[in-house]
Amino acid sequence: MIRTPLRPLARILRAREKGENPDEIEAENLANRHAEIQDRARSQAENRLYFMALAFVIAFGTIGVRMGALAGSQPTEPRVQASGAQIISQRADIVDRQGRVLATNLITHSLYAHPQQMVDPQRAVRELVRIFPDLNEERLTRDFTGSRTFLWIKRKISPEQMQAVHDIGEPGLLFGPREMRLYPNGHIASHILGGSTFGHEGVASAEVLGVAGVEKAFDRWLRDPANDGAPLMLSLDLTVQAAMEEVLSNGMKVMNAKGATGILMEIKTGEIVAMASMPDFDPNDRPRPLTKGDASDSPLFNRAVQGQYELGSTFKIFPVAQALDMGLINPNTMINTQSPMKIGKFLIHDFHVYGAQMSVSDIIAKSSNVGTVRVAQMVGGQKQREFLENLGFFEPTPLELTEAPTGKPLVPQRWPAVTAATVSFGHGLAASPLHLATAYATLGNGGRRVTPTLVHERNRPAGEQVLSEQASRRALGLLREVVTRGSGRSANVEGYEVAGKTGTADKPRPQGGYYRDKVVSTFASVFPVSDPQYALVLTLDEPSVNRAGGVSARTAGLTAAPVAGEMIRRVAPLLGLRPITEDALPNVEPRSADGLKIVSN
Structure with a gap:
């Protein structure tokens, strides 16, 4: 923008020739400049007011439309959702050489609590202990009546247990979808399969990670989406x-x-x-490792390797x-x-x-x-x-x-x-x-x-x-x-x-030497x-x-x-x-x- 000088030389010279006061020219130009600035500021303020009015109309219109839609829909129970990115927990199956399943995934649910939303915490504790006898009633009461806003109760529950908890009717007890690892053959090939556990977990899902055996050795492969769900085929024959x-x-x-x-x-x-x-x-209920004594006394010890x-x-x-x-x-x-x-x-x-x-x-x-x-x-x-x-x-x-x-x-x-x-x-x-x-x-x-x-x-x-x-x-x-x-x-x-x-x-x-009454006997063929x-x-x-x-x-x-x-x-x-x-x-x-x-x- 080219600004007009307050004391233009040509006008000053002409004013002096006519005997006029040159300062009046400067005062006139300064007044004109202030008027232009005020006009421009007034225009910007009017534009802001128009924009804010339009925004208010759109916002209240959207709210009105949403309220109308909710008023015309069927009522449903609200659910708590996890924030942040979804946890990918899909894990490939493990099968034997004939394609028979050794390890697979099962969709189940987790159970967690928002104690601040509970209506009757004492009753909830009694009912939960009845459904899950392994829970500590005293500790659960302390957690439900204290200042905690969230706590896990069970990482995975059966459909029957889920229904029993649902029947309690306590709004502070909530369920989250969970994919767990299942070993349908129980103890069979347990040392080879190893076992799994949950990694990073949220209320909506959880990672499944291998902790031993082929589950851990092939953990990255089993979790790789690029494999398109193809199973890991082992050389084992399940029947043999x-x-x-x-x-x-x-x-x-x-x-x-x-x-x-x-x-x-x-x-x-x-x-x-x-x-x-x-x-x-049983890899479905993997025992804890020994912390002392002979490692071979643990059922986790794989004598073969x-x-x-x-x-x-x-x-x-x-x-x-x-x-x-x-x-x-x-x-x-x-x-x-x-x-x-x-x-x-x-x-x-x-x-x-x-x-x-x-x-x-x-x-x-x-x-x-x-x-x-x-x-x-x-x-x-x-x-x-x-x-x-x-x-x-x-x-x-x-x-x-x-x-x-x-x-x-x-x-x-x-x-x-x-x-x-x-x-x-x-x-x-x-x-x-x-x-x-x-x-x-x-x-x-x-x-x-x-x-x-x-x-x-x-x-x-x-x-x-x-x-x-x-x-x-x-x-x-x-x-x-x-x-x-x-x-x-x-x-x-x-x-x-x-x-x-x-x-x-x-x-x-x-401590050295050999036992006289303990041996290892082997037949190789x-x-x-x-x-x-x-x-x-x-x-x-x-x-x-x-x-x-x-x-x-x-x-x-x-x-x-x-x-x-x-x-x-x-x-x-x-x-x-x-x-x-x-x-x-x-x-x-x-x-x-x-x-x-x-x-x-």
Whole structure:
């Protein structure tokens, strides 16, 4: 805007020529300027008044229309809504390899209270305690009659409980929609599924988060909307899993064991068909973790992956298989088994006296410690260590469970001759039953390393060849003899060609040394030998079975092996395996038997 000068030069000069006063020109221009400013201010004020009047008309008109609409509508009960962004709680289902549901979502409701809106708090407390006996009446009364404006009463309630609360008729008791995680099979596969809990929650919804097992390992995937609701398909077979848990539970009771675990694995893919740990729990009502004492005393403890055990004579096949692969021995090779055997200042004994020498076949079938150590010495400590490392005994199993990394084997830092000797028959190195199942699967599939997994049909690269196919077949032949004429005879299931090895190891004391009356008994196996498909490992923690004369037996041949035999008898038909005849055994070189009495070990 161009402003007019108060004392324009041209007018000043003309005024002076005419004898007029130039100050009058300035006064005139100043008056004109003030008049323009007043006109402009008046116009702006009028515009503001027009706008405010229009706003009032629109606002009161809107209110009038809304009031008219409400007056003409049906009356409804007002509901409290949560403020802020909606919580996304949709979580994908978990299913077994057949598509049967292992974990899913259930729409339910939560119960909360606005005490300031209550009409009769005392009556509300009495009725709620009647519906939910676990509520603390005194504390609830204090909360309802105090200064609190909001409190949770129940994070999830059943439809029957919701109706009972609704019948109280208390306006201060309110419901919120809630999606909860449901495990329809109860205890079955509880250690694998793990469990879930609520994360960030509001009155309208809540996040569901995994707290253990595959629920936590795949938590991000299960909550990812990009998966479009596709379920997570596990390698488990629900029917086989249920059968395993039933046999394992009954076997643990019969053998008076503190705990038990079983693992059934496809040896070609590494997929775990069933895996159980006893005692177990219901993930719908997950117990609290132990805060003191032995972690294995908790039902949450997964013995299959977290347990670290010296697995005894089940290890004896490893140095023998390695020596077969190196061409140092064959099943008929005679080995010095004179007992005791001295290494430095240590003596190594056999469970029974087997004579001056035995064939390799008999060393495995009769479970000779001394014979196994002799074979391990032929292999050499360094190569023995490398072979066990290649089998996966030095690192945690890469299983899709949050608990798996905690099961790192306890491996000696040094590997002197005495360590190489004791490890050869399963002492001095503690690993999980899953490590053992993986190693036996490697022996059974032609010597190619197996990676265990709980996910069905995931593309996986072929494992490293750690043992020749010929040595693998011969090792299976030796394990088959353990079941037909050795300590594993009670695991021999007709028609399914079971090959396996028993192992009994004293439990170490926390303060050092070993218990004299507590053992871990294990049976590790592959079946059927003529066409190996599955590896099974069964472990009992502190078993003790009474025999004739009141004598307690703890060896794996009398505890773990019969339970494993019953398990194979139950699950083999469920796996679609037809009984086969004994004319399809692997090609094993003839052995020489010495006719000694076979004992359980």
